[in-house]
Amino acid sequence: MSGLRAVDISAGYRGRPVLRAVDAEVPAGGWLGVIGPNGAGKSTLLKTLAGLLPHEGTVTVDGTSIDGLRPRQRARVLGYAPQTPEPPTGLTVTDYVLLGRSPYLPPLGREGRSDLRVVAEVLARLDLAGMATRPLATLSGGERQRAVLARVLAQQPRVLLLDEPTTGLDVGHAQALLELVDRLRREDGVTVVTTLHDLTLAAQYADRLVFLVDGAVTASGAPGEVLTQARVAEHYQASVAVLTSDGSRIVAPVRHAGPRPAPG
Ligand SMILES: Nc1ncnc2c1ncn2[C@@H]1O[C@H](COP(=O)(O)OP(=O)(O)OP(=O)(O)O)[C@@H](O)[C@H]1O
Numbered sequence: 001m002s003g004l005r006a007v008d009i010s011a012g013y014r015g016r017p018v019l020r021a022v023d024a025e026v027p028a029g030g031w032l033g034v035i036g037p038n039g040a041g042k043s044t045l046l047k048t049l050a051g052l053l054p055h056e057g058t059v060t061v062d063g064t065s066i067d068g069l070r071p072r073q074r075a076r077v078l079g080y081a082p083q084t085p086e087p088p089t090g091l092t093v094t095d096y097v098l099l100g101r102s103p104y105l106p107p108l109g110r111e112g113r114s115d116l117r118v119v120a121e122v123l124a125r126l127d128l129a130g131m132a133t134r135p136l137a138t139l140s141g142g143e144r145q146r147a148v149l150a151r152v153l154a155q156q157p158r159v160l161l162l163d164e165p166t167t168g169l170d171v172g173h174a175q176a177l178l179e180l181v182d183r184l185r186r187e188d189g190v191t192v193v194t195t196l197h198d199l200t201l202a203a204q205y206a207d208r209l210v211f212l213v214d215g216a217v218t219a220s221g222a223p224g225e226v227l228t229q230a231r232v233a234e235h236y237q238a239s240v241a242v243l244t245s246d247g248s249r250i251v252a253p254v255r256h257a258g259p260r261p262a263p264g
Contacts, residue, residue: 094132
């Protein structure tokens with residue numbers, strides 16, 4: 001199958017199993033959203049798909065196991081943005097985003113004109129062109145988050161693994177980023193896997209969801225099937241309303257009923 005396929009994945013940290021027999025599949029050009037409460041194993045799954053954690057089971061991209069790939073080859077196939085990135089703050093935005101081109105440079109070679117063009121394009125698409133020469137250390141949290149995504153996009157991978165990519169972004173920049181990812185998926189056939197705590201955004205952008213609870217898949221399928229009020233209430237211990245608008249789910253927190261403090 002072209003796209004990404006994970007079969008029977010078990011993984012964790014030293015002496016601490018987290019994922020238990022997880023299956024996940026996303027065709028080329030598809031968008032898989034990984035959802036679940038804090039500590040469910042979403043980031044662990046993304047790290048495993050990125051080839052960064054030892055695991056049982058198989059992860060293949062377009063039919064090729066990622067385990068056999070060298071880091072340089074892997075970086076051309078998979079682009080991973082962690083949830084809490086720690087980019088080297090001394091670099092300028094351009095130099096940092098240029099790091100995304102490393103898998104394409106010859107050994108000890110310097111970037112060429114085409115690499116600089118890719119970087120300039122990505123910076124423009126992420127509204128960072130005006131900050132290209134600034135040190136990362138001087139960027140706001142949301143700007144830095146966008147720079148991290150710019151580095152991953154400059155890598156031009158076939159699969160994007162984005163762990164909470166909208167963290168710290170205002171609603172406009174969050175939407176612009178998700179629209180950009182959606183366009184890469186539709187126009188270039190990039191395969192996308194994201195974790196998103198915002199279930200409404202997850203439902204609107206992903207075409208399939210995997211719902212993880214305690215390291216295992218409790219539900220998977222189209223957002224409309226997975227995001228039921230009962231399931232969200234049970235696994236997040238949350239009081240929510242699940243509404244439908246334009247065929248897409250909206251998951252809205254609803255304040256628990258109870259006495260309200262008197263105004264004033
Ligand atoms: N480096 C680590 N070493 C040991 N345990 C870890 C490590 N990273 C995560 N864990 C544990 O693994 C479990 C799953 O963590 P993970 O970060 O995958 O969850 P998550 O679903 O992404 O959570 P969140 O929504 O809070 O980001 C948690 O119990 C966490 O404490």
